[in-house]
Amino acid sequence: MAPARPCSFGLNHNNNTLGLLLLLLLVLLLSKSSCEASELRLDYYASSCPTVFDVIRKEMECAVQSDPRNAAMVLRLHFHDCFVQGCDGSVLLDDTVTLKGEKKASTNIHSLKGFDLIDRIKNMVESDCPGIVSCADLLTIAARDAVILVGGPYWDVPVGRKDSKSASFVLANTNLPNPDDSLLSIISKFLYQGLSVTDMVALSGAHTIGMARCSSFRSRIYGDFEATSEKDSTSETHLRDLRSMCPPSSKGSSSDNNVTAMDYVTPNLFDNSFYHLLLKGQGLLNSDQELYSSVFGIQTKELVKKYALDPLAFFQQFSDSMVKMGNILNPESSVHGEVRKNCRFINT
Incomplete structure (x- = not known):
């Protein structure tokens, strides 16, 4: 359908056309200025600050x-x-x-x-x-x-x-995102930023080097951690350690600020260990474990498995998603x- 013609309201047609052309030119110039102002380049500081x-x-x-x-x-x-x-x-x-x-x-x-x-x-x-x-x-x-x-x-x-x-x-x-967010809530917050579900799962892998406060995971370790975690001596010992440093007390208690690594296996190494913990049901934060355990996480579950099996795939996607987020x-x-x-x- 052809666009409706603008009304002249009694103005001279040539003057009206000229005005529209000038307006379009102004919009194009402003758009170009905005794009140039926001353009990111690898060599932006090549001459102004090369160091x-x-x-x-x-x-x-x-x-x-x-x-x-x-x-x-x-x-x-x-x-x-x-x-x-x-x-x-x-x-x-x-x-x-x-x-x-x-x-x-x-x-x-x-x-x-x-x-x-x-x-x-x-x-x-x-x-x-x-x-x-x-x-x-x-x-x-x-x-x-x-x-x-x-x-x-x-x-x-x-x-x-x-x-x-x-x-x-x-x-x-x-x-x-909050530590107790559901999977659907986390996905919506990433999509709002223009980041995909794949970006979300890859960027969550940053928790392989993060720390979390007791108040962020208390509900998890006294809730479904035991139900989702694989039963072995390591996981049982880990859960006892978590409960020892984060007792079941009310919000605002002195233990709220106690911290522990989200990846207790290799806390100071950026690797794919985080995803292995999710496969075992040992994600420290509810929002992390939801990536694998949520009934709504068909796509996220497959991505967790993929990055657990293929560290190179995780590294590549993490790099791409960090550029996208940046x-x-x-x-x-x-x-x-x-x-x-x-x-x-x-x-x-």
Whole structure:
């Protein structure tokens, strides 16, 4: 069907046509400007800050050698950043009189660490290339290096992100998956970000190096962990250890902050052990075990089996999905964002 012709309302037809052409031209120019502003490239800093990748890698090497848990901390920061407004560095912003940040959201307040490490890397980058590299790019590069340094795969990181001048406490509470989420809830949160079920299962594999608080898995170890877990001496000993460090007490108890590895077999190595634990029913978080045990998880169950059997397939998909997640941009900051001098505060 042909599009309806616009009404002239008594205007001269030629003038009206000229006006429409000018409007279309303006829209095209704005669209082109927006695309250019948000375009990510591998060589974005090739001339303006050629040392940035080396500086970040060296700082991450020192951090992970000092404490392997720093790898998981930085990776989690990147994930929590990208799921709220896109990968724009908003998760790094502190609260101020005029801005409510994301750090104190229920999904972040007890789980996010590593901010001092990002500050340290930022200071080193600024000393080489002041005002050039965004905190959003820095965090994305550091997350890639974190994975490599604990045995995970390499992937190229397109750069050129701008830092947001805003944050969203509300979206931090609604967009991010929770430890007790059902499979359908987790899938919906990933699809909302433009990430597929395959991306979700692969990215969940990041928990092979993560830690979890007692309050995040208490309901699991006093619920269906025993029912889903394979019965052997190792799993029974593991369950006793978990219950010992996480007693069945009410919310807000002193034991809530006790932590344990989500992959107790190889906690400091990025591998596919996480998926082997799911096959045994030993996923620490309910949201993780749901990938294999949920009655709705026909596709996710097959992917868990695939990555458990084929570590190379997991590494390849994890790399592809990390690039895809890293390319979730904040349209506002892509056009009107900045390069923060301090990752905790908007430039004045």
